[in-house]
Amino acid sequence: MELLQLHYFLAVARSEHVTEAARKLHVTQSSLSKTIQRLEEDLGVLLFDRIGRKLQLNEFGRTFLRRAERALFELEQGKQELSDLSSPDHGALELGVTSASVLPDILRKYRIKRPNIQFHVQMLTTQEMVTLLERGEVDYCLSSPPVERDEIECQIVFIDPILVAVPLGHRLADRSSVSLSELKDEWFVGLKVGYGTRDLMDPVCRSVGFVPHYVYEGDEPARLVNLVEAEIGIAFIPSTARNDRAQIKYLQVETHEVVRKIALLWHKSRYISPAAQDFREIVVEYFEGLSKEAQRYNENPC
Known part of the structure; x- marks a missing residue:
């Protein structure tokens, strides 16, 4: 053979x-x-x-x-492993994400620490990510929702509240919060089925008696902010993806605690290079900083 x-x-x-x-x-x-x-x-x-x-x-x-x-x-x-032994300051990092909103800040910090390490990022559905993880074809995945598999290590790094994004001219724009039942007649823009926030929110909405009416379904989370700003529809946006420079108002959900768990995933048997270990440390430190900021905001919202 x-x-x-x-x-x-x-x-x-x-x-x-x-x-x-x-x-x-x-x-x-x-x-x-x-x-x-x-x-x-x-x-x-x-x-x-x-x-x-x-x-x-x-x-x-x-x-x-x-x-x-x-x-x-x-x-x-x-x-x-042999490549790392012979050239410890060079190499490549394969990454998969289900949401890329926090990735620029993380990669910026990583590039400062490891300027000679190349990285390749793929935007994936949850199922695509699981497939690549189980095959050992990626070093890490940042995923929401977390994934439980025998061969996959799962570390929860952040609890991310889901917000309702509405344009400034919307009937709810003067509010700070809203109940889900008040959104039943709204038009929504969102991601396709298979992406974390969509798969999280659709069942929650059904539990209060409605199915969101999507006028746009895509695979680029960053585009949703532009669509909301253009008054095409409202959207469920994770707090880590909010854009305070856009002409958008973000509302908290009153009646349900809707949050997504962000997890760092890796194959238990995959060789973890020193460069990959540095990436994991940067991810954990980054989200620890976000958690402290969120806690300070909740204690002093003004």
Whole structure:
């Protein structure tokens, strides 16, 4: 069995389509098909059921996939550890987020401490984030909601109140708080299903007797502030994403304690480099500072 066979097997298993997998691997379809066939011959079983042009993992394939992912995961961790030993001041950090509102401040602090470390950030749905975490393809994820999995470490770093954002000309703009039931006839702008705040607030609204009417559903949280300001609709906005420079009024929710928990996640078996450890320390310190600021505000709201 060859390492190349495992890489090709994973690509086909994840896409379940030879053409797509070959394109991602930058190889020909015939070469990919022959490699998979040799792997099946080596193992003595078929790993896929052929359905037209698609390949679907069968019972043997699903069993082997778990082992193959674990083997390649360990090899990748060894490669990363050797890289850190040979070049401790260089490297890369892979990050996933379900909300990017606090990320600029965190990355700014991190770049000051680790100027030679490259980082790559992906905006993900909760399910996409879980998939990458379980595969060990990211160092850390900042997630709301938290994720509970056997192989994933979950550290709650902040309790973030959800606010109601309305434009300054709105009927509620002279208020400091509002009950959810008062919003039942409003038009909303929000994120798509699968993102934390949307998945948190929809059930809460249903519990008081209405389903929010969304006139806009997107995957860019920062855009919601512009849409509210343009009077397209109102929005549920986490306190960490509020923009006090915008022509928007933020209202507290009276009748329900609606908060999102922000968690830092990482794979329990993934190698944590010194650079990655520094990132975790910066995240924890950043949110500790936010918590102290929120506490001071609550004690002295004026």
